[in-house]
Structures are given as C-alpha cells and as structure tokens.
Amino acid sequence: MSNTNYVFVIDTNKKPLQPCKPSIARRLLNSGKAAVWRRFPFTLILKKAVEKVAKTTLTLKIDPGSRFTGIALLEENKVIWMLLIQHRGSLISEKLQKRSQHRRARRTKNLRYRKPGNPNKKKPTGWLAPSLVHRVETTMTWVKRLIKFSPVESISMELVRFDTQLIQNPEITGLQYQQGELAGYELREYLLEKWGRQCASTSGKTNTPLEVEHIHPKSKGGSDRVSNLTVACTKCNQIKSNQDVKDFLSGKPELLKRILTQARLPLKDAAAVNSTRWKLFNTLKTTGLTVITSSGGQTKFNRRKQKLPKAHCIDAACVGEVN
Incomplete structure (x- = not known):
C-alpha cells in the first residue's frame, strides 16, 4: 500500500493514462512535458498524444457507508489512490425537517388560502429520501471522475453485510x-x-x-x-x-x-440489504464496466488477515478477493 496517492495523467487528447508516482509527476512538470490539469484529484495533462498505452488492470473498489464512503483504486493488488467521502445526509435531513416545520406553522397563520394539493400522491417505485439519494449521487460523481482520469476496467463494491447464501446453504460451491x-x-x-x-x-x-x-x-x-x-x-x-x-x-x-x-x-x-446500496449497485452498472459485489464479512476477514487498522478507505481496498 502506497503512503502517497498516485497522480492521474491524461494525454493532450484527454485520454486517461496509467497514474504515476509523485516523483515522476515532478519530473514531467520540471521538464515541461506536462502541465497541471486539475488540482483535486491532482491530474497532469501531457503536451503530446500517446498512441500506444501499456495494458494495465485498474480496479475501483467502494465501501459504501451511511456517514462515510471509502474509495480505493488498485493496480492488481497494489493500492495507488484512496479517498474518503463524508456524506451530508444528516444535514439534508435537518434542513428538510426545518422546511416542514415552517410549512406547518404557516397553516395556522393568517395568510391567504391555498388549495390543498393532490391527496393521491404516491411515491414512485424505488423512491429514496433526499439524504439517501445524496449518498448515491456523491459516490457516482467520484466514480465517473476517476473513470475519466484513469483506465479503470472493473468496479468492486460491498453490497451486503453477510453472505447469507454461504451461511444458509454452504453446499452451493462445494465442501x-x-x-x-x-x-x-x-x-x-x-x-x-x-x-x-x-x-x-x-x-x-x-x-x-x-x-x-x-x-x-x-x-x-x-x-x-x-x-x-x-x-x-x-x-x-x-x-x-x-x-x-x-x-x-x-x-x-x-x-x-x-x-x-x-x-x-x-x-x-440479515438479507434485507440497504436500499441505498442496491441503488448504487444498479447505477454503477450504467457505467458499462464489470461490477463485482461482495459481503461485509469478507471485507472484515480480508482486513483482519492483512492486520490492517479499521478505516473506510482501508475497508474499500479489502473489498472482494484480496491475494
């Protein structure tokens, strides 16, 4: 696991290239071969087009949570970039509650009469509260950004907390x-x-x-x-x-x-999976990349096996299979 995030690199045609170490990025900047394209995530743009790109395998791993979401970018089994997203779900809920209180108070004040709305309003299938939609949209913003700046081939996310198939029917894949x-x-x-x-x-x-x-x-x-x-x-x-x-x-x-x-x-x-994770999973599939899922039990098992401390970013790196 690298102590410092790698630097994203794109060519002059904005084609994503393999992220490089900070030392290589400094040499590219000092030699005038590249310029700063974006401050965060720190991205360089080369001053020439790159025709042949070395084939690499980058996997984007996600550990979604209620307050924090960890994201890790791995080159095979090496972590090269990590991010911790802090969600504003509680703040959104608080503001919506204040709005509801203002509207409730307005009904008792001497204001103009307003006709009641449609009493048959129904929430559409798959509806999520705004605070939950925020988690999905914030995570997807960063997923699309990382796909844009690096050649990601697959996505791995923690979808369920337990592998209930493994617990209930352990013979599904052999003794x-x-x-x-x-x-x-x-x-x-x-x-x-x-x-x-x-x-x-x-x-x-x-x-x-x-x-x-x-x-x-x-x-x-x-x-x-x-x-x-x-x-x-x-x-x-x-x-x-x-x-x-x-x-x-x-x-x-x-x-x-x-x-x-x-x-x-x-x-x-235990099988009642968080609806937010399912929404994120279905949205991730729209990227066209292969989306692999795993359980929270396997994530914790991998982290304990590697003797790593508890953190959302580290949990993201431990999602799925870890060799």
Whole structure:
C-alpha cells in the first residue's frame, strides 16, 4: 500500500493514462512535458498524444457507508489512490425537517388560502429520501471522475453485510467452501450481529470475547444450523457446558423465551440489504464496466488477515478477493 496517492495523467487528447508516482509527476512538470490539469484529484495533462498505452488492470473498489464512503483504486493488488467521502445526509435531513416545520406553522397563520394539493400522491417505485439519494449521487460523481482520469476496467463494491447464501446453504460451491476459514468467519459475524454483540445468557455487554455455542448441545443431537447457534462469554459457555439451554435457564423463563424466539428468526433479517446500496449497485452498472459485489464479512476477514487498522478507505481496498 502506497503512503502517497498516485497522480492521474491524461494525454493532450484527454485520454486517461496509467497514474504515476509523485516523483515522476515532478519530473514531467520540471521538464515541461506536462502541465497541471486539475488540482483535486491532482491530474497532469501531457503536451503530446500517446498512441500506444501499456495494458494495465485498474480496479475501483467502494465501501459504501451511511456517514462515510471509502474509495480505493488498485493496480492488481497494489493500492495507488484512496479517498474518503463524508456524506451530508444528516444535514439534508435537518434542513428538510426545518422546511416542514415552517410549512406547518404557516397553516395556522393568517395568510391567504391555498388549495390543498393532490391527496393521491404516491411515491414512485424505488423512491429514496433526499439524504439517501445524496449518498448515491456523491459516490457516482467520484466514480465517473476517476473513470475519466484513469483506465479503470472493473468496479468492486460491498453490497451486503453477510453472505447469507454461504451461511444458509454452504453446499452451493462445494465442501471446501463450506468448511473454509471464510465460511466460519461469515457465520461468526452474522451471529454477533444477530445477538447484538452481547452474551445471550446474561443479556448484557461483556468485556470478554464472545464465543459461538450451541443452544441444543451437539453431543446430545444438536445441529450446526444457524438456528441452533448463539454467542456467549467464556464464563457462561463453561458453566453451561453440554447442558440444554432449557435446563441451563430453567430458573429464568423470560430469558429462555427470548433466546428461543431470537434463535428462530429467519435469515431474511440479515438479507434485507440497504436500499441505498442496491441503488448504487444498479447505477454503477450504467457505467458499462464489470461490477463485482461482495459481503461485509469478507471485507472484515480480508482486513483482519492483512492486520490492517479499521478505516473506510482501508475497508474499500479489502473489498472482494484480496491475494
């Protein structure tokens, strides 16, 4: 991973070329072979046309979020450019709320009568709130800008938080995929999210790591299905041992009922993907480039495997397959 963003380069016909290192950009400027075309992102324009361009593979990776979106540009497995977008969703919502309050107050004032609008107004299919549309449009503005200044061949984005197909039907791509390290990682991340990252037996946050445990012990015929798994702290897991949860919590009927109810919740809760991400995904396809999707569980797995700190830009670089 480079410590400094590369510099974008276009030829005199504005054809995007391979981004270069800042040191090469300085030499081009000092020798008079190029001029500054844009300050941000910093882009140079050559004073001649380039006919033959070396074939390179640039991938644009996106980690969309509610407040921040990370973007990373990779040359094969090397990160050459990163960007963090801060969305104004909360500010837009606040201004829309103020406008609504002004309109509501105007109805009680002694002003001219205004006929009511059409009472049958309906929101069109796929409608998004303005604060959500802002996220998509801001991200797409930068995607189009980067495609314009660099020869991007494909786009990879994080579309879902969990690979629910991998959790629910692990045999879709064979035994190796089912029992692989990533499969267990996706399952653990799903369980942590499903149970609120709290010990199910104590219904409270703990400062100790949580472990995956069986509700009905495997030694007594319990399965490895998601509906039979929960998370618990080490202390509770050791006390429970191979007891059935009904015996372990026989003195706490309310807690037992909550655990059994939560365990039966279907995977559709995790599969309910953010509508903003789907909107972004469908908009990205209009660029004509190949759009590859992956899960948030895989992104976190890649980041932990590379021992990288948590950041939206770094998460973007870890989206999809990382060698």
